[in-house]
Amino acid sequence: MESEKGDDNPKIIYVNKQKFSVKADSLNAKQILELAGLDDEYDLFLVHGQKAEKLETEPLVIKNDMYFNAIIKSAIYG
Numbered sequence: 001m002e003s004e005k006g007d008d009n010p011k012i013i014y015v016n017k018q019k020f021s022v023k024a025d026s027l028n029a030k031q032i033l034e035l036a037g038l039d040d041e042y043d044l045f046l047v048h049g050q051k052a053e054k055l056e057t058e059p060l061v062i063k064n065d066m067y068f069n070a071i072i073k074s075a076i077y078g
Helices: 029-035
Strands: 011-015 018-022 042-048 051-055 066-072
Touching: 011 029, 029 042
Parallel strands: 011 066
Antiparallel strands: 011 018, 042 051, 042 066
16 A cells, blocks of 8 residues: 555554555555455554554554554454
């Protein structure tokens, strides 16, 4: 998945421990879920050490080695 404003150096992100390479400078939760082959039945969380932040609709600046957890909405997480 690429954005129109991506740079030439792909960044590596992880969704549920799966590695993905992205060229986009920013993505929102829906785009990251789509990249991982998941749909809107999932919530996406950005992992910060032992804490996780639920992502909503606003774009997130993508940096190398970001970790995300995609959890089905009916599950309790946190």
